[in-house]
Amino acid sequence: MSPKLVWASSVGVLAVAVVVWELQPALSNPDVASADQQVAAALRWMEQHEDWMTVPPEHGRFLWQIVEATRPRRILEVGSAFGYATLWLGRGLLGREGNITSIELLEERVEIARQALERAGLSARVRVITGDAFEVVPTLSGQFDLIFLDAAKADYHRFYEMLLPRLREGGVLLAHNVIARARQVRPFLDRIESDKRVIASIIRIGDDGFAFCVRRRGKESQGTTDTP
Numbered sequence: 001m002s003p004k005l006v007w008a009s010s011v012g013v014l015a016v017a018v019v020v021w022e023l024q025p026a027l028s029n030p031d032v033a034s035a036d037q038q039v040a041a042a043l044r045w046m047e048q049h050e051d052w053m054t055v056p057p058e059h060g061r062f063l064w065q066i067v068e069a070t071r072p073r074r075i076l077e078v079g080s081a082f083g084y085a086t087l088w089l090g091r092g093l094l095g096r097e098g099n100i101t102s103i104e105l106l107e108e109r110v111e112i113a114r115q116a117l118e119r120a121g122l123s124a125r126v127r128v129i130t131g132d133a134f135e136v137v138p139t140l141s142g143q144f145d146l147i148f149l150d151a152a153k154a155d156y157h158r159f160y161e162m163l164l165p166r167l168r169e170g171g172v173l174l175a176h177n178v179i180a181r182a183r184q185v186r187p188f189l190d191r192i193e194s195d196k197r198v199i200a201s202i203i204r205i206g207d208d209g210f211a212f213c214v215r216r217r218g219k220e221s222q223g224t225t226d227t228p
């Protein structure tokens with residue numbers, strides 16, 4: 001093995017050790033461990049209904065990781081559908097403070113999302129609002145630490161302009177399906193690439209992925225300085 005590869009694998013082992021060490025106090029708490037099992041069971045229940053799994057499990061896992069790593073207190077999801085991704089996001093909140101507001105257009109989907117949240121034991125942490133996010137978001141107060149955008153792809157650029165001012169500085173906005181649906185979200189992708197208010201990347205997981213945008217801090221968050 002070359003010295004570089006040895007170095008890379010040592011860093012990998014160290015990173016895994018740090019994550020395990022970080023998670024360990026939470027999961028060794030029996031209350032958190034049993035809450036986690038309850039969420040896992042609700043996810044398995046949802047996975048029996050293929051059309052309820054609107055993100056693949058590996059994308060749900062990524063959302064869980066992001067919540068664990070960034071520890072947001074206020075999460076906003078735009079496009080809850082049946083609540084599958086909402087459960088993964090909520091899993092990352094176990095054992096600490098934090099809540100989710102999730103918006104969905106279709107009442108019949110909201111009903112299933114509420115059942116899923118109840119099964120997962122997350123009802124008290126998640127508010128699901130039925131309505132058009134373009135009308136609902138302006139009625140919400142304050143800013144969010146993490147925003148997950150997963151609604152109509154053709155509207156992503158309009159959602160983005162509405163949502164970015166609602167993201168706190170240093171906060172993360174994730175947008176789903178930006179690889180598989182790249183054509184529909186092109187105006188959004190062009191916008192984040194040139195927008196000086198964010199640091200944006202595309203993260204591929206399997207056949208699809210996420211736009212990962214971090215809102216810059218201070219003057220940069222207003223887009224008033226040049227990005228190198």
Ligand SMILES: C[S@@+](CC[C@H](N)C(=O)[O-])C[C@H]1O[C@@H](n2cnc3c(N)ncnc32)[C@H](O)[C@@H]1O
Pocket residue numbers: 052053054055078079080081082083084085086103104105106109131132133134150151152
């Ligand atoms: C791909 S699904 C969301 C999947 C969900 N995030 C998950 O992973 O489980 C997109 C959802 O966005 C909803 N939607 C589309 N436009 C919307 C809007 N303007 N406001 C609220 N919801 C919207 C649709 O009804 C649909 O259920």
